[in-house]
Amino acid sequence: xxxxxxxxxxxLPSIGALFLxxxxxxxxxxxxxxxxxxxxxxxxxxxxxYLWFLFDQTxxxxxxxxDRVWIEGLINxxxxxxxxxxxxxxxxxxxxxxxxxxxxNSVTKRLNEFLIAILVMETFMIGVFCSLDLVVFYLFFEAGxxxxxLIIGIWGGARRVYSAFKFFLFTLLGSVLMLxxxxxxxxxTGTTDVVQLYELGIDTKYQxxxxxxxxxxxxxxxxxxxxxTWLPDAHVEAPTAxxxxxxxxxxxxxxxxxxRFSLGLFPSASEVFTPLIYALSVIAxxxxxxxxxxxxxxxxxxxxSSVAHMGFVTLGIFTIQQQGIEGSIIQMISHGxxxxxxxxxxxxxxxxxxxxxxxxxxxxxxxxxxxxxxFMVFTLAALGLPGTSGFVGEFLILMAAFKDxxxxxxxxxxxxxxxxxxxxxxxxxxxxxKLINSxxxxxxxxxxxxxxxxxxxxxxxLYFGFYPEPLINTIEVSITDLINTYNYSVASK
Amino acid sequence: MINNIELIFxxxxxxxSIMFLLILGVFKKNSSKIIHNISLLVLIxxxxxxxxxxIGISRTILFNESIVVDYLSSFMKIITLxxxxxxxxxxxxxxxxxxxxxxxxxxLILSSVLGMMIMISSNDLIVFYMGLELQSLALYVLATxxxxxxxxxxxxxxxxxxxxxxxxxxxxxCSLIYGFTGSTNFNFIATQFNTNEYALTxxxxxxxxGLAFKISAVPFHMWAPDVYEGSPTSVTLFxxxxxxIAALTVFIRFLYVPFLNLIDQWQMILVFLSIxxxxxxxxxxxGxxxxxxxxxxSSISHIGYALAGLATGSNxxxxxxxIYMTIYIIMNLGFFSCLLMMKRNNVYYEQIDDLSGLxxxxxxxxxxxxxxxxxxxxxxxxxxxxxxxxIFKSVIEQSMYFLAIVGLLSTVVAAFYYxxxxxxxxxxxxxxxxxxxxxxxxxxSLTVSTVLILMYxxxxxxxxDAVSKINII
Numbered sequence: 001x002x003x004x005x006x007x008x009x010x011x012l013p014s015i016g017a018l019f020l021x022x023x024x025x026x027x028x029x030x031x032x033x034x035x036x037x038x039x040x041x042x043x044x045x046x047x048x049x050y051l052w053f054l055f056d057q058t059x060x061x062x063x064x065x066x067d068r069v070w071i072e073g074l075i076n077x078x079x080x081x082x083x084x085x086x087x088x089x090x091x092x093x094x095x096x097x098x099x100x101x102x103x104x105n106s107v108t109k110r111l112n113e114f115l116i117a118i119l120v121m122e123t124f125m126i127g128v129f130c131s132l133d134l135v136v137f138y139l140f141f142e143a144g145x146x147x148x149x150l151i152i153g154i155w156g157g158a159r160r161v162y163s164a165f166k167f168f169l170f171t172l173l174g175s176v177l178m179l180x181x182x183x184x185x186x187x188x189t190g191t192t193d194v195v196q197l198y199e200l201g202i203d204t205k206y207q208x209x210x211x212x213x214x215x216x217x218x219x220x221x222x223x224x225x226x227x228x229t230w231l232p233d234a235h236v237e238a239p240t241a242x243x244x245x246x247x248x249x250x251x252x253x254x255x256x257x258x259x260r261f262s263l264g265l266f267p268s269a270s271e272v273f274t275p276l277i278y279a280l281s282v283i284a285x286x287x288x289x290x291x292x293x294x295x296x297x298x299x300x301x302x303x304x305s306s307v308a309h310m311g312f313v314t315l316g317i318f319t320i321q322q323q324g325i326e327g328s329i330i331q332m333i334s335h336g337x338x339x340x341x342x343x344x345x346x347x348x349x350x351x352x353x354x355x356x357x358x359x360x361x362x363x364x365x366x367x368x369x370x371x372x373x374x375f376m377v378f379t380l381a382a383l384g385l386p387g388t389s390g391f392v393g394e395f396l397i398l399m400a401a402f403k404d405x406x407x408x409x410x411x412x413x414x415x416x417x418x419x420x421x422x423x424x425x426x427x428x429x430x431x432x433x434k435l436i437n438s439x440x441x442x443x444x445x446x447x448x449x450x451x452x453x454x455x456x457x458x459x460x461x462l463y464f465g466f467y468p469e470p471l472i473n474t475i476e477v478s479i480t481d482l483i484n485t486y487n488y489s490v491a492s493k
Numbered sequence: 494m495i496n497n498i499e500l501i502f503x504x505x506x507x508x509x510s511i512m513f514l515l516i517l518g519v520f521k522k523n524s525s526k527i528i529h530n531i532s533l534l535v536l537i538x539x540x541x542x543x544x545x546x547x548i549g550i551s552r553t554i555l556f557n558e559s560i561v562v563d564y565l566s567s568f569m570k571i572i573t574l575x576x577x578x579x580x581x582x583x584x585x586x587x588x589x590x591x592x593x594x595x596x597x598x599x600x601l602i603l604s605s606v607l608g609m610m611i612m613i614s615s616n617d618l619i620v621f622y623m624g625l626e627l628q629s630l631a632l633y634v635l636a637t638x639x640x641x642x643x644x645x646x647x648x649x650x651x652x653x654x655x656x657x658x659x660x661x662x663x664x665x666x667c668s669l670i671y672g673f674t675g676s677t678n679f680n681f682i683a684t685q686f687n688t689n690e691y692a693l694t695x696x697x698x699x700x701x702x703g704l705a706f707k708i709s710a711v712p713f714h715m716w717a718p719d720v721y722e723g724s725p726t727s728v729t730l731f732x733x734x735x736x737x738i739a740a741l742t743v744f745i746r747f748l749y750v751p752f753l754n755l756i757d758q759w760q761m762i763l764v765f766l767s768i769x770x771x772x773x774x775x776x777x778x779x780g781x782x783x784x785x786x787x788x789x790x791s792s793i794s795h796i797g798y799a800l801a802g803l804a805t806g807s808n809x810x811x812x813x814x815x816i817y818m819t820i821y822i823i824m825n826l827g828f829f830s831c832l833l834m835m836k837r838n839n840v841y842y843e844q845i846d847d848l849s850g851l852x853x854x855x856x857x858x859x860x861x862x863x864x865x866x867x868x869x870x871x872x873x874x875x876x877x878x879x880x881x882x883x884i885f886k887s888v889i890e891q892s893m894y895f896l897a898i899v900g901l902l903s904t905v906v907a908a909f910y911y912x913x914x915x916x917x918x919x920x921x922x923x924x925x926x927x928x929x930x931x932x933x934x935x936x937x938s939l940t941v942s943t944v945l946i947l948m949y950x951x952x953x954x955x956x957x958d959a960v961s962k963i964n965i966i
Contacts, residue, residue: 071953074886135882139873139950146867149912153920161920165912172872172908176901179882183889183897 006064006079006130010123016040017119037115041097048093055086057473060481078132083478088129088256091336095248096122098453099241102344107155117147128253134182134192142175156237163237170230174220181213197265204268211269214261221254225284228307235303240347247306247339252332255313267489277318278408284311285415293422298346298356309335316397319404325479327396330471334389341378341457348450352443363435368445372431374454379427381461383420388465497553500562503539507607510535518596525596532599533581540574543567558678559617564962566614569742576734576822577606582934584727590839593639605631609739618667618677629656636724648723655716663703669696682751694758707740711769714793721789729785730829733792734822745811749965756806763804768899770797775907784843795821801900802884805891812960813883820880827865827942830935837927850923859918861943868946870911871904876949
């Protein structure tokens with residue numbers, strides 16, 4: 001048995017959180033507390049980079065597998081990574097330290113508890129991405145609700161209570177059906193071990209219902225139209241760091257779940273329900289883009305754009321082609337970076353002006369030029385300009401969609417155009433135009449830590465835009481294998 | 494004739510202790526403190542004796558087959574004794590505040606525990622009824638224990654009247670069963686049932702109604718919120734846990750020993766009781782303002798989950814119900830420890846709004862309550878989730894999907910009111926802080942229950958191993 005690197009990744013943030021819990025500060029030693037959290041999450045980040053370094057890209061077998069008996073004869077604690085999950089783990093460990101750096105201004109009270117919540121959240125999210133047992137997956141998937149509920153509820157804005165409840169109850173309602181499905185799988189096949197289930201396969205006569213049960217959970221979490229309504233509320237009310245976590249990582253859990261479980265476990269049902277996903281995705285792309293166009297609140301606009309982007313992701317996954325799924329994963333990674341950055345950008349101006357309304361701003365390009373430049377990079381990445389990571393994902397997804405269904409692809413492309421419209425219009429109204437509001441003149445440009453976080457996000461956004469090869473290499477073999485298995489089981493039916 | 498009498502030593506020991514304590518109370522002035530401490534000792538000794546019995550126990554039937562001692566009975570007795578012990582341990586400061594720290598309190602608790610132990614071991618309708626009445630009579634008095642308060646007297650009276658009614662129904666059911674089978678003995682009935690199936694069903698229904706009343710399952714729950722609210726908090730704590738353990742054991746024995754082959758008849762009743770309790774408990778709790786009333790509805794919905802396990806008709810189901818009750822008791826102990834800590838200037842607060850902003854003044858207390866509430870709501874990775882997980886695992890094994898889905902959906906509804914308490918604690922403005930000088934035992938019981946709930950996922954197998962020896966069918 002080698003060094004249990006995945007368990008360390010999962011546990012380290014919790015240990016950091018425990019440490020913070022016992023150093024509860026009477027004197028406001030905010031700096032120390034923050035450095036402890038930052039240190040923990042950075043160690044985790046480097047550990048995950050080391051994991052990527054060790055990762056063997058030439059095989060689709062799960063690596064770094066740890067398998068321990070947890071509940072005798074029922075559940076094994078089993079974790080492992082393959083090409084699909086490893087990128088999400090790195091995304092998580094990358095975003096968390098940036099969140100911790102960014103808490104400077106947005107969180108004024110109970111910093112200690114906030115950092116504990118973020119670190120505990122990191123534990124659960126990494127757990128989601130590497131668990132190879134359905135029950136363990138469900139455990140981590142649901143447990144994430146607790147810290148997020150508290151983050152929105154305690155540190156959120158004016159309507160935080162409503163948003164926190166909506167977030168919690170929506171996701172819980174979606175997930176309970178998944179629990180029924182997981183237990184049913186246990187009784188149908190005798191195991192909840194994902195690797196074994198891949199080999200055994202699940203009888204086709206059960207697949208449709210099980211697929212729907214998983215879908216109900218993932219659809220809420222993605223979020224897909226029409227159950228997306230919790231997301232704008234949650235985003236708007238959450239503090240900046242909370243929005244970043246939510247957009248960058250929480251939404252990816254569902255996309256990951258679709259690939260890992262819906263496609264992997266229920267291939268024939270996935271085939272049956274592909275039209276449903278197509279329809280919902282296209283509606284999400286066009287409908288929420290149009291809604292985004294009309295938003296007055298910057299955070300809400302970005303939240304709706306998230307729904308549209310996740311529409312692309314689900315569309316890409318269910319084309320069930322190499323490019324489509326690769327595109328979806330890259331789109332998720334890219335959206336993780338870009339939406340995180342956009343929320344941080346909104347956070348920057350919000351901290352200075354305490355307003356998220358678009359019409360408060362305008363003409364600030366001369367006052368805070370550094371901000372304007374970085375904001376532009378992310379605006380362009382969000383609308384998928386070639387040369388940014390957003391382009392690679394959308395391009396691959398649309399390419400796969402054109403092969404599969406022309407109409408869907410055309411409609412989705414329409415969404416790209418509207419997406420460009422609302423992002424550019426947002427940028428124009430906030431950054432350019434006449435400086436009417438004289439208050440804005442007092443704004444200070446990015447400070448060091450803000451500039452640092454945004455640059456950290458801008459570099460991979462541009463790098464992977466020009467050179468997505470490292471990402472594609474990592475995921476390629478696993479996806480080929482997934483699609484082969486899929487084709488095999490659909491054909492054998 | 495009196496073989497194996499050592500198996501009922503715990504019961505004998507408690508009966509003798511009760512008599513001794515009564516005499517001591519009469520002859521010695523101001524002896525309430527001594528009696529309180531002796532009672533604690535008695536409960537612990539009884540638990541130790543029972544525990545010693547469990548080692549290497551096989552199913553033994555005593556006294557003309559009217560008493561049964563097996564692993565289930567020992568397990569449930571130990572839980573009963575330990576929870577009664579903890580109740581007694583943490584209630585002294587509450588009782589002192591209301592100046593009802595009297596000798597009767599521990600003695601009544603001991604008598605009701607004795608009644609419950611008889612119920613748990615009963616293998617005969619008469620013995621079971623005797624145990625039931627012994628515990629009920631003690632409970633009526635306990636409910637009115639704070640007799641200067643109108644609400645407490647009202648609670649006791651209400652409980653007495655309704656409970657007497659249900660005892661009547663239960664007794665009528667027993668007599669029907671006796672009439673159609675010619676015996677009150679569970680084992681004997683089991684050999685007789687095939688002839689008069691439908692008539693017997695009437696008897697079963699009446700007994701089930703009586704039992705459902707005792708565990709406050711919907712639609713026989715009406716007494717619970719009022720009684721829980723009116724009784725002294727320490728007695729409410731006792732009500733929410735201990736009688737339910739005993740009644741649930743009788744449920745298991747009554748349904749699975751004589752009437753297992755009539756499962757088609759009673760399964761539907763149990764499914765109905767379970768669904769109704771889960772849904773009603775969850776929905777009715779939403780509008781509550783008083784924490785004790787709220788916990789009454791919450792306990793109604795929790796008993797629904799335990800019944801869901803019983804409705805499966807499998808050993809797995811029984812085991813999951815027992816696990817559920819055990820975890821529920823730990824959560825309940827933690828919750829009430831918090832409730833007993835909400836004291837300021839000798840006044841106890843029990844409205845939900847009194848928790849407002851608790852997290853600012855009492856960070857540790859509120860984080861414990863947070864963990865307990867999320868666990869009650871069944872959110873992983875806390876113990877409450879595993880309790881529900883085992884229940885639904887055995888329910889789905891029997892392909893009872895409707896029950897499983899309704900049960901899980903009602904957890905979502907229930908999550909709402911638990912979240913509301915958390916919201917008030919964490920999101921709202923703070924009020925004055927509460928006293929911080931609580932008794933060591935109160936702090937200890939809160940800490941231990943919270944840690945158990947939080948860390949359960951590390952060692953989930955221990956509890957499963959413990960109950961896996963329960964084998965009724």
